Amino acid sequence: MKLELRGITKKFGDFTANDSIDLVVEPGTVHALLGENGAGKSTLMNVLFGLYDADGGDILLDDEPTVFAGPGDAMAAGIGMVHQHFMLVPVFTVAESVMLGHEEVTGPAKLLDLGAARAKVKEISDRFGFHIDPDAVIEDLSVGAQQRVEIIKALSRDAEVLILDEPTAVLTPQETDELLEIIGQLRDTGTAVVLITHKLREVKAIADQITVIRRGKVVGTAEPTASQEELASLMVGRDVSMTVSKEPAQPGEPMLVVDGLSVVDPATSLKHLDRVSFEVRAGEILAVAGVQGNGQTELAEAILGIVPSAEGAVTLDGRRLTGSSIREALDAGIGFVPEDRTEDGVVADFTITNNLILDLYDKAPYSKAGAIDTAFAAKNAEEQVERFDVRTTSTQALAGSLSGGNQQKVVLARELARDLKLLIASQPTRGLDVGSIEFVHKRIIEERDNGAAVLIVSSELDEVYALADRIAVMYHGRIVDIVPPDTDRDTLGLMMAGAHEEEAA
Amino acid sequence: MSATTVDTATPDAAASGDVLKTKSWKGPIGLGVVALISLLIFGFGTPSGSDTTFVVATSSDFVHLPTLTLPSKIAAIVLSVIALALAGYSAYLANQYRKPGLWLPIVYGMAVMGALLSWAGAGRDNTSIQITGLLTSSLFLAVPLIFGALAGTLCERSGIVNIAIEGQLLAGAFFAALMASMVGNAYVGLIAAPLAGALVGAVLAIFATKYWVNQIVVGVVLNMLVIGLTSFFFSTVMSDNPDLNRSLGLAALPIPLLSSIPIIGPVLFDQNLLVYTMYVVVIVFQIMLFKSRWGLRVRAVGEHPKAADTVGIKVNRTRVRNTILGGAIAGLGGAFFTVASGLAFGKEMTAGKGYIALAAMILGRWSPRGALAAALLFGFADALRVQLGIIGSDIPSQFLAMFPYLATIFAVAGLVGHSRPPAAEGIPYKK
Numbered sequence: 064m065k066l067e068l069r070g071i072t073k074k075f076g077d078f079t080a081n082d083s084i085d086l087v088v089e090p091g092t093v094h095a096l097l098g099e100n101g102a103g104k105s106t107l108m109n110v111l112f113g114l115y116d117a118d119g120g121d122i123l124l125d126d127e128p129t130v131f132a133g134p135g136d137a138m139a140a141g142i143g144m145v146h147q148h149f150m151l152v153p154v155f156t157v158a159e160s161v162m163l164g165h166e167e168v169t170g171p172a173k174l175l176d177l178g179a180a181r182a183k184v185k186e187i188s189d190r191f192g193f194h195i196d197p198d199a200v201i202e203d204l205s206v207g208a209q210q211r212v213e214i215i216k217a218l219s220r221d222a223e224v225l226i227l228d229e230p231t232a233v234l235t236p237q238e239t240d241e242l243l244e245i246i247g248q249l250r251d252t253g254t255a256v257v258l259i260t261h262k263l264r265e266v267k268a269i270a271d272q273i274t275v276i277r278r279g280k281v282v283g284t285a286e287p288t289a290s291q292e293e294l295a296s297l298m299v300g301r302d303v304s305m306t307v308s309k310e311p312a313q314p315g316e317p318m319l320v321v322d323g324l325s326v327v328d329p330a331t332s333l334k335h336l337d338r339v340s341f342e343v344r345a346g347e348i349l350a351v352a353g354v355q356g357n358g359q360t361e362l363a364e365a366i367l368g369i370v371p372s373a374e375g376a377v378t379l380d381g382r383r384l385t386g387s388s389i390r391e392a393l394d395a396g397i398g399f400v401p402e403d404r405t406e407d408g409v410v411a412d413f414t415i416t417n418n419l420i421l422d423l424y425d426k427a428p429y430s431k432a433g434a435i436d437t438a439f440a441a442k443n444a445e446e447q448v449e450r451f452d453v454r455t456t457s458t459q460a461l462a463g464s465l466s467g468g469n470q471q472k473v474v475l476a477r478e479l480a481r482d483l484k485l486l487i488a489s490q491p492t493r494g495l496d497v498g499s500i501e502f503v504h505k506r507i508i509e510e511r512d513n514g515a516a517v518l519i520v521s522s523e524l525d526e527v528y529a530l531a532d533r534i535a536v537m538y539h540g541r542i543v544d545i546v547p548p549d550t551d552r553d554t555l556g557l558m559m560a561g562a563h564e565e566e567a568a
Numbered sequence: 569m570s571a572t573t574v575d576t577a578t579p580d581a582a583a584s585g586d587v588l589k590t591k592s593w594k595g596p597i598g599l600g601v602v603a604l605i606s607l608l609i610f611g612f613g614t615p616s617g618s619d620t621t622f623v624v625a626t627s628s629d630f631v632h633l634p635t636l637t638l639p640s641k642i643a644a645i646v647l648s649v650i651a652l653a654l655a656g657y658s659a660y661l662a663n664q665y666r667k668p669g670l671w672l673p674i675v676y677g678m679a680v681m682g683a684l685l686s687w688a689g690a691g692r693d694n695t696s697i698q699i700t701g702l703l704t705s706s707l708f709l710a711v712p713l714i715f716g717a718l719a720g721t722l723c724e725r726s727g728i729v730n731i732a733i734e735g736q737l738l739a740g741a742f743f744a745a746l747m748a749s750m751v752g753n754a755y756v757g758l759i760a761a762p763l764a765g766a767l768v769g770a771v772l773a774i775f776a777t778k779y780w781v782n783q784i785v786v787g788v789v790l791n792m793l794v795i796g797l798t799s800f801f802f803s804t805v806m807s808d809n810p811d812l813n814r815s816l817g818l819a820a821l822p823i824p825l826l827s828s829i830p831i832i833g834p835v836l837f838d839q840n841l842l843v844y845t846m847y848v849v850v851i852v853f854q855i856m857l858f859k860s861r862w863g864l865r866v867r868a869v870g871e872h873p874k875a876a877d878t879v880g881i882k883v884n885r886t887r888v889r890n891t892i893l894g895g896a897i898a899g900l901g902g903a904f905f906t907v908a909s910g911l912a913f914g915k916e917m918t919a920g921k922g923y924i925a926l927a928a929m930i931l932g933r934w935s936p937r938g939a940l941a942a943a944l945l946f947g948f949a950d951a952l953r954v955q956l957g958i959i960g961s962d963i964p965s966q967f968l969a970m971f972p973y974l975a976t977i978f979a980v981a982g983l984v985g986h987s988r989p990p991a992a993e994g995i996p997y998k999k
Contacts, residue, residue: 112878114877114878114999133877133880134877134878134879134880135879135880135881136880138879138880139880144878146878149875150872150874150875150878150879151872151875152867152868152871152872152875152876153871153872153991154867154871154988154991155867155868155871159864162864163864163865163868163875163876163879163881164865164876164879164880164881165879166861166864166865168860168861172855172860173860173861174855174859174860175859175860175861175864216879332592
């Protein structure tokens with residue numbers, strides 16, 4: 064089925080998320096929709112899928128204008144979507160998840176025909192070699208398997224157009240390769256595939272056509288033969304360097320020593336972190352790689368003391384931190400860039416000025432006689448905004464009004480304002496545009512060169528390679544191995560799935 | 569190792585995840601402590617040489633079972649030791665990361681209750697423990713709790729927190745009494761009660777889904793509103809016209825043959841229409857919720873509304889319908905207090921049963937079957953209080969009155985096991 068979008072416009076208040084976008088997807092092709100986070104790709108697809116009403120424009124299927132009142136209509140018309148955040152009920156089985164919304168019933172009491180649903184899952188699963196058990200419960204499946212359930216869901220409704228929204232964000236490199244293979248198979252059976260992504264590597268690997276979106280507008284199309292630099296500059300709107308240069312590390316004494324640290328979930332008594340031990344030396348960057356949800360978040364938070372550790376010890380520069388308060392840990396010289404900057408990094412309803420002194424407001428020179436020295440805080444804000452290139456109209460602007468990249472710069476500016484012995488940064492560039500990524504990486508490397516120990520948690524391998532002096536790979540709450548930064552992508556990928564280095568290599 | 573052997577597609581991730589699981593000792597410790605207390609107080613605290621008489625027969629029985637007279641002390645000790653052994657067995661299972669089956673808590677509970685009754689009935693030669701009567705009143709007292717817990721389950725499974733069960737019960741009780749009195753037929757109350765409850769449910773649904781008001785706040789306010797309104801009409805219209813608030817009762821309808829089975833017969837099959845309706849409602853919703861298209865969609869809406877929306881299920885419509893349906897069921901439960909008990913309406917006569925029903929819903933893990941079991945447990949606690957009062961137990965009546973509520977706190981605090989509410993309950997669905 065041929066899909067055509069003509070002049071799609073979608074506004075949220077004053078903000079135009081999609082500005083008369085045109086797009087044609089032919090059957091049996093993979094069309095990549097390339098753009099940075101916030102460029103309007105997902106909005107466009109949600110319009111197409113009937114989740115949002117468009118403010119203008121037409122959707123044509125096989126040249127017939129179509130109107131979708133809701134996702135039900137879109138699915139009935141043969142459009143399937145695999146959302147970035149999976150639309151699966153965690154406590155349902157695979158068969159239940161796949162049948163939901165178009166259930167077959169059987170018998171006089173019209174009860175669910177689970178047998179038919181199971182058979183359907185099995186048939187599609189076998190056709191593509193998915194190895195999905197129809198009776199498995201969703202929350203027990205790996206992220207990659209859940210994604211395949213989503214694809215089965217779309218195919219079970221005979222989708223002829225399949226939209227994949229940032230499908231590789233949560234996958235290991237091997238799972239990514241497998242997914243690209245599946246996409247290829249679907250294309251060969253005549254499905255029109257729309258691949259939404261900001262990852263250039265994947266676009267080049269699988270796409271037949273590329274449409275680039277920036278700030279809600281189509282800014283150009285490209286052939287898959289275009290170079291990564293060409294695609295990146297089209298995406299960002301200016302030339303960007305894809306790598307940040309850094310000197311070799313000059314590691315000193317061990318600064319952070321983590322010994323047998325465990326974190327237990329109080330509700331389920333599952334171990335998020337299972338006796339993790341490692342050290343980070345002064346002047347080196349240890350990057351923790353791994354698929355999201357393998358204990359990296361808990362590791363970063365347990366070192367600072369945000370989540371209590373069940374056993375083990377954390378030592379910073381010879382001083383035991385275990386059992387001390389978060390305030391004591393910060394005063395000992397830890398800088399912390401949280402994973403979710405909007406929720407945990409800034410107070411959205413505070414000004415930039417106040418956000419910059421959240422950790423220092425009660426210390427001289429920010430505080431005088433028990434009150435905040437507002438003049439000094441304002442001066443500090445001006446300097447930091449200048450130094451960190453925070454794009455804002457005023458230091459009195461609310462942090463919530465800033466873009467993600469600028470919020471992250473505010474967080475970094477605040478955390479790096481103190482003399483740090485250890486910088487912990489979780490997903491420091493998630494959702495940032497290519498230009499901001501470059502800036503953040505430079506600052507982190509600077510901090511290392513100033514002699515701080517740096518612990519990076521990242522699920523983006525590109526970022527791990529850009530920053531790491533050593534790479535620790537986490538899987539199921541344990542550190543699988545710590546390897547040098549020249550370890551190749553495939554080996555890391557296998558380690559992220561639990562294999563040890565010698566097995567993976 | 570090749571790529572295929574660490575294929576993350578296979579659900580091996582789940583299997584290795586279990587290895588990280590820690591042992592949970594909460595259950596075994598709780599069971600052990602209670603069994604020890606039972607042994608010390610009921611076992612060794614009973615004077616030697618006294619007997620306890622248990623009566624299990626009623627006059628209408630098919631077969632007459634003999635009256636059971638046991639030496640109190642020995643019976644209490646033996647039963648406590650059985651309970652202690654079961655606690656030990658559950659500790660053994662916990663050590664192997666296993667969970668006991670449903671039979672264990674049931675047998676355990678019977679053992680401890682038996683010990684309690686042996687102790688309480690010791691040496692009272694002219695009174696005996698009426699087992700059948702105890703069970704009958706347990707079931708009867710559980711009826712409003714079952715309807716209430718079922719109402720809560722239906723609402724929360726769709727994602728709406730229904731704190732207004734108390735108000736729905738009270739509205740049902742009031743309206744049942746009013747309509748039955750006006751028409752002069754108690755059965756009319758069974759039609760009127762769900763209408764009143766549904767109305768309260770509809771108000772909750774509108775505020776929760778259309779105006780996104782905090783559902784707990786709306787629920788509490790509705791409870792207050794219903795108390796205020798019913799009290800007002802009770803002390804004005806009803807007290808001025810006693811004909812509008814008569815004591816009409818539903819007759820017991822013994823089912824032939826079934827009602828003559830010893831113990832079970834009089835307990836289960838010699839009840840009124842409301843109780844029989846309860847059986848049907850529990851069974852129907854147990855099947856519907858977990859085996860029907862409607863149930864699958866309701867559960868999806870309560871767990872992950874966006875996922876339901878993306879497959880074309882109308883989230884808020886489902887929630888409104890379920891909340892009204894839940895309200896109707898709670899309202900029907902309210903008929904228990906007036907027409908099913910043969911009483912006239914009284915001010916605030918539900919006395920917090922709606923909140924206990926919420927506890928039964930949680931203890932029953934949001935399933936009709938579980939709600940039934942939990943409500944029966946609470947009903948039993950209530951009936952035990954009455955029974956012990958009759959035989960003149962040494963336990964102060966205030967403590968007995970506290971018992972169901974203490975049981976509730978322990979149950980809700982999760983002593984019985986970790987329970988997991990529908991993930992999206994209480995969160996308004998906004999597009």
